[in-house]
Amino acid sequence: MMAITAVTIARLRNLFAVVVLSTLYSFLMATVLVVLDAVDVALTEAAVGAGISTVLLLGTLYLTRSEEAVPVHRAWLPFGVALVVGGLLAFGTLGLPEFGRPDSDIHQHVAPRYLEQGKAETGVPNIVTAVLASYRGFDTLGETTVIFTAGVGIILLLRRSRSDESDRPTDRRDGS
Amino acid sequence: MNPLDYANYWIAMFLLVTGLFIVIARGNLVKKLVGLGIFQTSVYLLYIAPGKILGGTAPIIDPRFSVYSNPLPHVLILTAIVVGVATLALGLALVVRINEAYGSIEEDEVHALDLERD
Structure with missing residues (x-):
């Protein structure tokens, strides 16, 4: 179902429908994540992927326009590139561990320690929260920095356009 | 080898290639x-x-369970989701700016306008 949604997004021209389908896609992904026992990630995906992203995309469509132009050339080259990349990646997966096996490498390293000691060391029963806020706290600090930078960038981009309109209406087209 | 053991990778590959x-x-x-x-x-x-x-x-410690999924990828992906929405927002702000400057959000038209201007 996710694959069908993704392919439809690729084919549709009406951007409004594309945005709605991407929301549907995010909800499907969140469901898959619940099945894979990643409940925290599923919550975030449903809130951020289906919620905030949709609001942002719809806001952009409101400010621009919602119909995509018909492409002038056929998309054979990108299709070929995508096929080659996909083939190579699928070949690469054959060396990866099989699904759901408890003896694969990623379950041997640092994760068992988190699961065994995490509650005693941090006092939080949800290990994902414990790792996020305690063991890998610097990671989260870096993430916050990224969001801050993105926010500053957005404010600068959108404010500039408004001051251009009011101060120098003739220069607006020069943009750069 | 059972193909279903690798299906999760192949689904991910297909979505990646579509994107x-x-x-x-x-x-x-x-x-x-x-x-x-x-x-x-x-x-x-x-x-x-x-x-x-x-x-x-799910990796939430409870006496009734003893086998948990690996919490580390969950943490990494939580970070990735949030960073992803930050980049999406920045990209959309750029799109709005491009639309104001060029009156179009099609790559070809923007490129053509650039060539005209030079």
């Missing part, structure tokens, strides 16, 4: 960003799926 195709082939900038989102979610799947253990449960 890549949208990013390369479609000229509309909003659509490109949606494609980038699909690309990103495929990576989430690629990370989360190996963390699952069959018969395990």
